[in-house]
Amino acid sequence: MEFYRFDQESGKQITKFGSDFVMSRIIQTSGNAHIGCMHIPANGVVGxxxxxxPQLMLIMTGAGRVRSGNDDFIEVKAGEAVFWENGEWHETISEIGLTAIxxxxxxxxxxxxxxxxxxxx
Structure with a gap:
């Protein structure tokens, strides 16, 4: 299990064409990809x-805890991402709820x- 940031502080200021925003790059794929939005309610669980x-979870709002294998749960929050390899056992729980891409x-x-x-x- 790997952890990444995609919050505003990890992005790059874009000013080209009169723009004024921060872009946090996430991923580029050369093959097929499935992209979805997951809504975990308060006290919800992804078993x-x-x-x-390979799976990348980008936490947009809220917070929760994740684990891989038999490891202890690790806290994650909005602006953070978790990456699991193909075949990796994992679980996500949230006391307050979270939304993730x-x-x-x-x-x-x-x-x-x-x-x-x-x-x-």
Missing amino acids: YHQAVS VIESEALNPSAYMTPKESGL
């Missing part, structure tokens, strides 16, 4: 299961675009 392909593709390489989250998770 312990095996990833059927989930990208699944064999061609994912989040470290090519996103800033790794500092250790001390």
Whole structure:
């Protein structure tokens, strides 16, 4: 399990064409990708299961905890991303609820675009 940032501080200020915004790059794929939005309610859970392909979860709002294998749960919040490899067992829970964009593709390489989250998770 790997952790990344896509918050405003990890992005780049864009001013071209009179623009004024920050772009946090996330991913580029060369193959098929499935992209969805997951809404986990308060006290919700995405049960312990095996990833059927590499999977990147981008937390947009809220917060929760994730685990991989038999590891302890690790807290995650809006602006952070979690990457699971194909076949990796994992689970997500949230006491307050969270909304996340989930990208699944064999061609994912989040470290090519996103800033790794500092250790001390």
